[in-house]
Amino acid sequence: MKLDKITSESAKATGRRYHDACGAAHGLDLVGERWALLVMRELMFGPRRFGDLKSDLCGLSANVLTQRLEGLEEAGIVRKRKLPPPASVQVYELTHWGYEAQPVFEVLGRWAARSPKHDPSLPISAVSTMMSLRTMFDAEAAGGLTARIGFVFDDRSFVATIADDELTSERIEISDCDVVFSGEPSAVPEYVYGKRPLADIEAEGRLTVTGDRALAERFQTFFGLPEKA
Amino acid sequence: MKLDKITSESAKATGRRYHDACGAAHGLDLVGERWALLVMRELMFGPRRFGDLKSDLCGLSANVLTQRLEGLEEAGIVRKRKLPPPASVQVYELTHWGYEAQPVFEVLGRWAARSPKHDPSLPISAVSTMMSLRTMFDAEAAGGLTARIGFVFDDRSFVATIADDELTSERIEISDCDVVFSGEPSAVPEYVYGKRPLADIEAEGRLTVTGDRALAERFQTFFGLPEKA
DNA sequence: CGGCATCCGGGAAGATACTG
DNA sequence: CAGTATCTTCCCGGATGCCG
Numbered sequence: 001m002k003l004d005k006i007t008s009e010s011a012k013a014t015g016r017r018y019h020d021a022c023g024a025a026h027g028l029d030l031v032g033e034r035w036a037l038l039v040m041r042e043l044m045f046g047p048r049r050f051g052d053l054k055s056d057l058c059g060l061s062a063n064v065l066t067q068r069l070e071g072l073e074e075a076g077i078v079r080k081r082k083l084p085p086p087a088s089v090q091v092y093e094l095t096h097w098g099y100e101a102q103p104v105f106e107v108l109g110r111w112a113a114r115s116p117k118h119d120p121s122l123p124i125s126a127v128s129t130m131m132s133l134r135t136m137f138d139a140e141a142a143g144g145l146t147a148r149i150g151f152v153f154d155d156r157s158f159v160a161t162i163a164d165d166e167l168t169s170e171r172i173e174i175s176d177c178d179v180v181f182s183g184e185p186s187a188v189p190e191y192v193y194g195k196r197p198l199a200d201i202e203a204e205g206r207l208t209v210t211g212d213r214a215l216a217e218r219f220q221t222f223f224g225l226p227e228k229a
Numbered sequence: 230m231k232l233d234k235i236t237s238e239s240a241k242a243t244g245r246r247y248h249d250a251c252g253a254a255h256g257l258d259l260v261g262e263r264w265a266l267l268v269m270r271e272l273m274f275g276p277r278r279f280g281d282l283k284s285d286l287c288g289l290s291a292n293v294l295t296q297r298l299e300g301l302e303e304a305g306i307v308r309k310r311k312l313p314p315p316a317s318v319q320v321y322e323l324t325h326w327g328y329e330a331q332p333v334f335e336v337l338g339r340w341a342a343r344s345p346k347h348d349p350s351l352p353i354s355a356v357s358t359m360m361s362l363r364t365m366f367d368a369e370a371a372g373g374l375t376a377r378i379g380f381v382f383d384d385r386s387f388v389a390t391i392a393d394d395e396l397t398s399e400r401i402e403i404s405d406c407d408v409v410f411s412g413e414p415s416a417v418p419e420y421v422y423g424k425r426p427l428a429d430i431e432a433e434g435r436l437t438v439t440g441d442r443a444l445a446e447r448f449q450t451f452f453g454l455p456e457k458a
Numbered sequence: 459c460g461g462c463a464t465c466c467g468g469g470a471a472g473a474t475a476c477t478g
Numbered sequence: 479c480a481g482t483a484t485c486t487t488c489c490c491g492g493a494t495g496c497c498g
Contacts, residue, residue: 016470016490018267019288021349021418022357023338023364025267030341034261034471038247038254050480059248061472062481076345076458090480097458100340107336109252111329116305118255128251135252189250229305229326245471245488263490279460290491295462319460 030075031101035060039068040077040094040101042127045158045171047081047093056125077101106135114229120189126153129185130160130169133223136193139165142222147215150177153185162222179211179219192220259304260330264289268297269306269323269330271356274387274400276310276322285354306330335364343458349418355382358414359389359398362452365422368394371451376444379406382414391451408440408448421449 018025031037035057042048042056054065069092072078077098083089094101109132112118124132130151142162151158152174159177160169174180181188187206191198198217201207209216247254260266264286271282283294298321301307306327312318323330338361341347353361359380371391380387381403388406389398403409410417416435420427427446430436438445 016263019351020267020357021351021353021415022267022270023342023347023361024270024334025357026344026347027337027341028266030344030346032261032263032266034245037257037261038249038251041251041253054480059472061474063473063483064471066481067470095458097343100343100458103336104333104340105253107332108256111333112256112259113252114326114329115255115259117259118252120250122248122250124250128249128254132252186250229324229329279462283460288491290493291460291462292464292492293490296490 027104030077031072033068033071035064036068036072037104039065039072040098041105041131042125043078043092043094044099044102044105044131045127045169047083047091049089049091053092056127058123072098105131109135110226114226116228120193124186124189126151126156126158126185129153129188130158130171132189133160133192134167134169136223136225137162137167138222138224141224142167145222147179148177149215149219150174150180150211151188152180152182167222177211179209179213179215181207181209181216183207192223193225195220256333259306260301262297262300264293265297265301266333268294268301269327270334270360271354272307272321272323273328273331273334273360274356274398276312276320278318278320282321285356287352301327334360338364339455343455345457349422353415353418355380355385355387355414358382358417359387359400361418362389362421363396363398365452365454366391366396367451367453370453371396374451376408377406378444378448379403379409379440380417381409381411396451406440408438408442408445410436410438410445412436421452422454424449 017029020026031040038057038060039053042053048056050065050069054060054062057065069078069080073080076095078092079095081091081093083091113136142165144165146163147161149160149162151160156171157174158169158171159174160167183206187201187204190196191201191207198207198209198220202209246258249255260269267286267289268282271277271285279294279298283289283291286294298307298309302309305324307321308324310320310322312320342365371394373394375392376390378389378391380389385400386403387398387400388403389396412435416430416433419425420430420436427436427438427449431438
């Protein structure tokens with residue numbers, strides 16, 4: 001109905017915003033709606049397709065995802081792009097400014113991980129797993145190490161690079177890695193933060209290690225969970 | 230109705246959460262509801278009363294404020310406290326962990342301030358104004374200065390201390406300040422970020438300067454607005 | 459007045475089914 | 479696979495009223 005459309009458009013224009021000049025308040029106007037930040041999170045390692053986003057964000061329904069992508073696109077945070085042939089597939093990607101929201105995830109995640117109610121046993125996506133490594137890396141514990149560590153989850157692979165007291169990571173094919181972890185995403189935080197013996201998790205068939213085994217064993221010492229508040 | 234109560238309680242218990250181990254997702258479970266972060270913002274400079282929160286957060290209704298305070302208290306972020314006699318007034322304050330959410334505001338604010346849609350002419354609270362000074366302070370521009378700058382807004386006063394290339398601020402009585410700005414909160418960002426001449430804003434009667442006038446004139450050069458994305 | 463419970467209207471979120 | 483249409487449920491926001 002035309003009337004309905006007008007109503008909803010004006011609602012979007014004047015809609016539920018905080019009329020506040022505060023930067024944080026404006027940030028909430030942009031990404032404060034439910035699921036918006038998590039959609040951005042799933043895009044932080046590069047473009048994704050609609051269906052991939054939907055399947056990685058468990059509980060998010062298609063219509064809401066459509067709305068969020070529209071809103072983020074209008075805000076200049078997300079761009080819709082058609083991959084060149086022969087792929088010819090439509091993907092969503094963050095704009096340059098969108099990628100710069102990365103520190104928001106690090107700061108928010110570091111703070112919230114101290115919550116007494118944080119439950120690390122919940123399901124976790126591949127992107128979240130890789131992002132948490134960025135967030136929780138402890139340069140001192142790694143002590144000047146240089147290494148390339150690969151991760152293979154289902155059909156996606158990531159490489160984390162430790163160099164110059166920093167951990168960077170990207171979603172690329174595995175190449176020149178000192179060690180590669182393959183398996184399900186949740187096994188990585190369980191190993192790294194849960195401080196469980198690597199062999200135990202391998203025995204459960206949830207993680208496979210190839211390459212420098214000694215490095216794999218040391219890997220879990222590079223990350224520190226903050227104490228609970 | 231008893232049934233309604235049970236329903237709403239179980240809805241709060243199992244309620245709209247992201248079932249996700251990701252730290253950022255859990256952060257959103259804690260403070261992702263509408264107004265929650267802004268309530269925390271208003272508490273970042275110390276305890277406040279229910280009515281003060283309500284009047285500073287324009288558009289927030291009493292019932293929602295009650296719900297947020299309950300939720301934040303249950304999450305261990307906010308504490309309800311009764312001031313000792315003769316005040317005997319109930320106030321809400323952040324827990325130690327709650328205060329540690331400060332970087333969330335800085336990072337989110339810095340990122341969102343680059344939005345093309347950010348409108349600095351909207352109303353701004355005293356707390357937001359003081360917090361933005363923390364966020365946007367440029368140590369290089371201040372060049373090793375040491376100073377105490379006071380702010381008086383209506384019935385509340387703050388002191389910002391610039392020392393050791395850092396700006397800190399607290400809500401306390403004015404004392405030993407090199408210069409004091411008095412007036413309405415919105416005049417400060419207008420002067421500092423809008424880069425308007427101080428005399429113009431004084432002429433409008435929205436800001437009064439007492440003390441070291443030269444310092445007041447330099448003050449606006451200590452803060453840089455990031456370029457738009 | 460401060461704090462909180464209650465009722466109501468509108469709109470956003472969530473689930474499902476359907477279409478190109 | 480990539481959304482759209484529809485329906486239900488629930489949250490948000492405003493108003494009112496109770497109680498200390």
